[in-house]
Amino acid sequence: MNKSILVTGGAGFIGLNFVYYILKNTPYNVTIIDSLTYASNPAEILQLKPNSRIKFVKGNIINNEDLKKIMNQNYKAIIHFAAESHVDKSIQSAEDFIQTNIVGTYRLIQLLQDGYAEKMIHISTDEVYGTLNKNESAFTEKTPISPNNPYSATKASSDLLVRSYFETFGLPLITTRCSNNFGPFQNKEKFIPTVIYCALHNKKIPVYGDGMQIRDWLFVEDHCTAISSVLERGIPGEVYNIGGGNEKTNIEVVRNILSVMGKSESLIEYVEDRKGHDRRYAINSSKLQKELGWKQMDPFNTSLEKTVAWHINKFKGSSL
Template sequence: MSKDILVTGGAGFIGLNFVYYLLKNTSYNITIIDSLTYASHPKEIFKLISDSRIRFIKGNITNDKDLQIAMDRKYEGIIHFAAESHVDKSIENADDFIQTNIVGTYRLLQYLLKGYAKKMIHISTDEVYGTLKLNQSPFTEETPISPNNPYSATKASSDLLVRSYYETFKLPLIITRCSNNFGPFQHREKFIPTIIYSALHNKKVPVYGDGMQVRDWLFVEDHCRAIFLIFEKGTLGEVYNIGGGNEKSNLSMVKQILNLMGKPDSLIEYVEDRKGHDRRYAIDSTKLQRELGWVQTSLWDQALEDTVDWHIKTFKEHSL
């Protein structure tokens, strides 16, 4: 008999990639709950629901009536992706971030407390750790939480809620914190898709400040494999960092993508830096590698080239 898994935010970037990973590599029946915000992929969901293993619920995890629809069975696990994630939007107005990231997580914890799932994996971000100087060692699971923008503050808040429910109620919970993801289905507002879209249309590519902010890039397929490995073998109550080991400055990323697309560096336009812009992120994945045996399988240059090709094709199709 097939077992059930619940994926929150399964119509978004990483969640959708994870759903495809489950379909390809497991026999789970998959329930997706997603409110289908601007950053989701309803066309992909429409394709997916023809699969007998997929059930889709259009619902908001902050709404208990929506969650009641999903909680009509016991799940082997909840993989909790659903979140507002765009830093610039959180700076403009953090209301949705507080509701989805904090209140939504609380609602799920209440259902876990009632026994509706055997465990929950809470997907978080390296941004909860704050920023690093160029000479500092990468973030480990022991690095203190020190968020510097409203988005990361709401994710840190949800992490602390999850931790408290593990400590207080001994609920079966695990937290993962990943570095910057890239790959198919990422929304155009994000850094890499913005570069590709702008360059494709010969528009200026905006670069914040001096462009020397450093990010650690993780291919989404490697991330999905890590999450499933943690779901299957991770120790309850633990935090696992998932990093790409690919530290790149924003400016070097822009130039590499422009080069792949055969576009000139003259498209680069330096703009006023983002408020509270963290200078560097870097994740140490040693714990995940040592304890669970996770290894990356993607090659940086090939993964980036595939990502650029996917976005170019998608942008062209949408313009038809």
């Protein structure tokens, strides 16, 4: 049995959580390639480096010279997390998103095609489906792709590349599409860490528009167990939705966090809405649950309390 996997973006939020999950729960050795951008966790990588099951390569997946550093072995699977993912930044400039999310995915497909891995799991997002009205049914794997911002457009493009290489060449490619993640190691620019940071330091908490945008929240550790299920039992060519089943308005999440932290709602400050701000996401994970046996561990409130505690410990004494 091949016991090595390649994790792209393994120093980032979801990728790092997945690496820790794999080390704790499986016998796999892990090669990480990550360019260590602002959104990565280099201190955690330093702690992981002495582990004999870890090999870390600093490199960019769009750079063929960097990819050569990981082409000295064959892998059980490529788990492709590496992506630019912050919507606001994509609205300001989409260049990095096009390069990393589209070109980078193509480079990894080439590695698969050249025989460096037995399969590849492409980690995508529910944002490729676009937006839902309040009473519409949740996204399924059959929902048409209809992205509404530059970030989600680049992820949709990479999804289509993956599909095309399965259909044309029969490559063992699988796509997962997740709802909004939260948990340890998430960058402070993201919604939930921003709320926690501002509340901790008694700063105003910016809430876009009326705060009634709805997101389906998925605890990152549950996401990791889902990807592990796909790694072991997923079928090439398939798409698997991974959702939390926790639809919450943004303002509801803010109030939940303030309640956990014992902070006043007077910290809330409504600001001008973001361009292209999708109103609602909701994702149907029944295919993953029925076919691969996945289920979540804890209810939303329990996972949120864990997340708040982790970020408070991280943010103490820090500054934006």
